[in-house]
Structure formats: structure tokens, C-alpha cells
Amino acid sequence: MPAPSETTTTQRPLDADAFARYAVRDPLEVAHLLKALVEKRLLLTAFIDGGESFITLTLAVTDDGAVIVDACPDEIRNAKAGSAARLVCTTRLDNVKLQFALETPARIDYAGRPALRAALPESIIRLQRREFYRLPTPQTEPLVCVITHVPENGRRQEVLVRIVDISGGGLAVLVPPRELPFEPGTEYSQCSLRLPDGNPLPVSLKVRNLFEVEKANGVKVLRAGCEFMGLSNPATARIQRYMFKLERDRRMREEH
Template sequence: MPEPSETTTTQRPLDADAFSRYAVRDPLEIARLLKALIEKRLLLTAFVDGGESFITLTLAVTDDGAVIVDACPDEMGNAKAGDAARLVCATRLDNVKLQFALETPTRINHAGKPALRAALPESIIRLQRREFYRLPTPQAEPLVCVITCASDDGRRREVEVRIVDISGGGLAVLVPPRELPFEPGTEYNQCSLRLPDGNPLPVSLKVRNLFEVVKANGVKVRRAGCEFIGLSNQATARIQRYMFKLERDQRTREDY
């Protein structure tokens, strides 16, 4: 099935089912993203039951698991929003499209002004063009993938490759000098991604490109860009969790 396209949905909410593999479901991560919207005062487009829309702001995330957004500017629109079964809110955070649904919002007063309150969303779609969303893996704790293949004599062997960056759609690895024939189009269907947060993750890879990199010491190394094949929603979610942790760790180091 073709990858869903964001370009056809710029004037209406994304189909949550079609983009479910990009959904963040960890409550702590959902709260963090919403608080980032508050901190940066980013405008949201709120769609009332998937139809009419208005511009709003995320005002607060409460300790009891609710989110508060600014009310619609006009009273008639605010009444519709308060009676809606769902508000679908969309924005961009650091060039990443975010979309989440607020179920059965309630009209309230917040800091003396009209607002809308709803339970914390169960998920947030976090969508970015995958080719631009790569995270380098830490050198201190190298991330590796073990590829199982057949040798020239027919025996099965395992080759460990170092991962240099990872995204939701694939990864780049250092090409071993002789062990594997890395060529564009080559598929490896028995791979084990060794993430630090649990058991090895079975994946299939397809080599998309090869390129040469000159390191700071002048040594030339070859890298291969590989695409995940047939990645399940569960595997995608686990890779995303790992990427979120990488981002948090990077931000923590930058703060010190």
C-alpha cells in the first residue's frame, strides 16, 4: 500500500488511521509535546468535528491529565466547539507536523477568559519527512544491527554492523570491508536491531544507496543507507521511543 501523503491533507485533518504508525502514545511524551507548544506559544488549527476550523493556543496541561486550549474568538463558534464531539488540532513544532484529537471539550473559564478543556489526548501524530529526520547514534554506546546471511559455502553466519544514524524509515550503517555484499537493491530479511531498551528487534532491510565519507583523521569509510521493509506498527513505535530518548538525552547534554 502506498505511503500516505500529507500534501493532500493540508486543508483538513490527517486521516488518523492512515497515519497511525506515526502516532506517539506514551502519556509522558504526549505531555512533553503539549508543554512545548505552550512554551513556544504555537498556534493550532482546531477543526470542529472535522469541519469548520478556528485558530487557538494550548494554554495548560493540568496535573489531573487534562489539556486546556484557548476558546474560539466568537461566541457562536465557541458554542459549536463546546458542543463538539471532537476537536482535531494541528500545528508544527520544529518543522514537525503534530495532530491530536480532544474528545468532548468543555467550555470553562481559565485565568478569567473563555477556554476549552478536554482529557489529555490518547495519541499525537508526529509526522515529518523521514529523509530529513535522522538522528545520529551515540558513539559512546554504539547501536548495532546483526545481519544473518549465507556464506559462500552455504553456512549461515551473523555479521554485526555499526549503525551511524536512524530514522523512522531506515538507518545508515558502516559497510563492513568484506563480510557482506552491500549494493543498492540488496535485501537482508533476517536482521536483528539491538536497541538498548529490551530484546533484539527483528527487521528486514533493503540497501538504497552507498556513499563514501572522509573522517576527521583522513580515513575513508563507506556507509550504506538502508530502508526498513514491512516494519510493523509495534516495531515502528519501539524505534520511535528510542529516538525520543535520544532526543531527550541530546537536549539534556546541550543544557549543561
Template sequence: MPPLSEAATRQRPLDPEAFARYAVRDPREVLQLLNTVVEKRLLLSAFIDHDESFITLAIAATDDGALIIDACPDDARNARAGNAAQLVCTTRLDNVKLQFALQAPARITYDGKPALRAAFPESVLRLQRREYYRLPTPQTDPIVCVITHAAGDGRRHEVRVRILDISGGGLAILIPPRELEFVAGAEFNDCVLRLPDGDPLAVRLKVRNLFEVEKANGVKVQRAGCEFIGLSNQATARIQRYMFKLERDRRMRDER
């Protein structure tokens, strides 16, 4: 699979497993959130069956455990949405990101116009910006992650990779040119994140995307976007403290 562009990567939905701790599952809360989306007529970015592209939709109403969604003006895309196994929808409500999956939407007519009907989602991801936004790490004193893996010779090797940015859900790393192969979907279960404060932090990583970036000097490098797998609450709090420190230091520099 060819590397994705960074712009395309940023538009992809979040992995619900990586952000499961932010999922709203109580049916009453889910209904309340969806009713608010309807009342505010918020637009949805709907990704069809894990496609990289999305269509823009809006929920017209909630109806007896189902959502009625205004059809897309593009007939071809509307037909694809109506035949999809799943639509992953994202929107923003009062600066909070919402994401939910709609299973097997059906094409219907609502108020005399084409529409889609789908059962309520079982859960809704609700994330504030501080919980998933990415912060670049310092270039002068970069943090690293040590990945231990089994090489072809049967021995276990440690590979140090530089972290380019970090969030509560994962990190982006600079791919080493030869030491370790990175492919989308690969999992590294024996990793150590070395933050400047405290002991090394054991983490598990899953490669979600790969893309090429060009540095200021014109040199092109590969970077990988990785998600944390099964991150504990304690580890999450530690990473968030580090991110708060990064943000505070950045603001102090800007004020000088």
C-alpha cells in the same frame, strides 16, 4: 553502480512503499492538499523517471481531475518532462513534506504558455519532520544491527554492523569491509536491531544507496542507506521512542 555522494542521496525522493502508512489516499483529501499547493504557489522538485537530478516546477491549476503545471524555463528539460513516464514531485507545506507521482505528463499550452498536464495522483505522502528525519546515534555507546545471511559455504552467518543514524523509515550503517557484500537494491530479511531499551527488534532492510564518507582522521569508509521493509506499527513506535530519547538527551547536553 558507483556510490552516490551524500548530497545527492539526501535529495532523492522517499520510497513510497517504505512510507506507505503515511500515504493520503482519499480523493477528497488528495484534492484538498493539491489545491493548497496551488493556492500557496509552492515550488515542486520534480524527478524525471527516477533520475538523480530534478527540475523545479509549480502547479498552475487543477482542472477536471488533472493538474496543470507551469513548464520549466529550460526547453530541453521541459521536453524530457513532457516525454517522461513519471514525475515524482516533492514540496513542503507548513513544514510537512509532501510527495506524489504524476504519470505520463503531456505537453500542452495553457493561457498561451507551454505547460504540462497530468492526471491527479492516486495518493500523496504526507510526513512531518519527526517521522522521517535522521538522528545520528551515539558514538560512545553505538547501537548495532545483526544481519543473518547464507554464506557461500551454505552456513548461516551473523554480521554485526554499526548504525550511524536512524529514522522512522530506515537507517544508515557502516559497511563492514569484507564480511558482507552491499549493493543497491539488496534485501536482508533476517535482521535484528539492538536498541538499548527492551528486547531485540526483528526488521527487514533494503539497501537504497551507497556512498563514501571521510572521517575526521582522513580515513574513508563506505556507508549504506537502508530502508525498513514492512515495519509494523509496534516496531515503528519503538523506534520513534528511541529517537525521542536521543533528541531529549542531545538537548540536555546542549543546555549544560
């Protein structure tokens, strides 16, 4: 079965099950994303039980764990929204597609205007450009991966490689001088990704491409673009949490 693609679902909600691996589930991260929608006053498209839709706005994220969105100006459609089992909301934040479901929204008055209130969604699908948005890793806290290789002589090798960027679909590494054969198509099924937020994460990698890069000091290095193979949903979620923290830290540095 081919990987899900956003291109055929631009005008409709994404299949939440098909894109579950891209879901942010941490309650703090969910609240953070929704508050960003409030601060930037980004428009949402809300689908009533997956059918007809209307344009709305995220008005507030409350301290008691609820989200409030603007009502639909059309009263008939607003009544449908207020009695719906769910509203599936989609938008874009910093060119990243977001989708979340508001379960059993209730009609309320908020700041003197009609609105809809629902519990904070359990998850938000966060689909980056081309599904795999690449982020450079910090030089001050290098991210590394240990690749286990068993050559023809049978002597097991564990080689540490430096990761220069990472995405939900793979990573790019600095190719070690001699320890490992890096050629397009080479597969390494026993790798250990050392993320800073817990135990090493077991992953499998396939080398997709090689390219030479000249550093600022004139030294030329070889990089390999590698694809994750068979990455589980929990592993994907953990990588996305790490990427989310990288982005958040970068923005904080830019603001200060």
C-alpha cells in the same frame, strides 16, 4: 497502496488511521509534547468534528491529566466547539508536524477567560520532515544491528554492523569490509536491531544506496543507506520512542 503523504493534506487533518504508525502513545511523551506547546506558545489549528476550524493556543496541561486550549473568539463557533465530539488539533513543533484529537471538549473559564478543556489525548501523530527525519546515533553508546546472511555455500553468518543514523524509514550503517555483500537492491530479511530499551527488534532491510565518507582522521569508510521493509506499527513506535529519547538527550546537553 502508496504510503501516505502529507503533501496532499497540508490544509486538512491527516487521516489518523493512515498515519497511525507515526503516533506517539506513551502518556509521558504525550504530556511532554503538549507542555512544549504551552511553553513555546505555539498556535494550533483546531478542526471542529473534522469540519470548520479556528486558531487556538494550548494554555495548560493539568496534573489530573487534562489539556486546556483557548476558546474561539467567535461565540457561535466556540459553542460548536464546546458541543463537538472532538477537536482535531494540528501544529508544528521544531518543524515537526503534530496532530492530536481532543475528545468531547467542555467549555470552562480558565484564568478569567473562556477556554476549552478535554482529557489528555491518547496519542499524538508526530510526522517528521519527509516522514522520516534522520538522527545521528551517539558515538559513546553505539547502536548496532546484527544481520544474518546465508551465502551460496550455505554457511549461516551473523555480522554485526554499526548504525550511524536512524529514522522511522530506515538506517545508515558502516559497511563491514568483507563479511557481507552490500549493493543497492540487496535485501536482508533476518536482522536484529539492538535498541537500548529492551529485547532486540527483528527487522528487514533493503540496501538503497552506498556512499563514501571521509572521517576526521582522513580514513575513508563506506556507508550504506538501508530501508526498513514491512515494519510493523509496534516496531515503528519503538523506534520513534528511541528517536524521541535521542532528541531529548541532545537538547538537555545543549541547554547545559
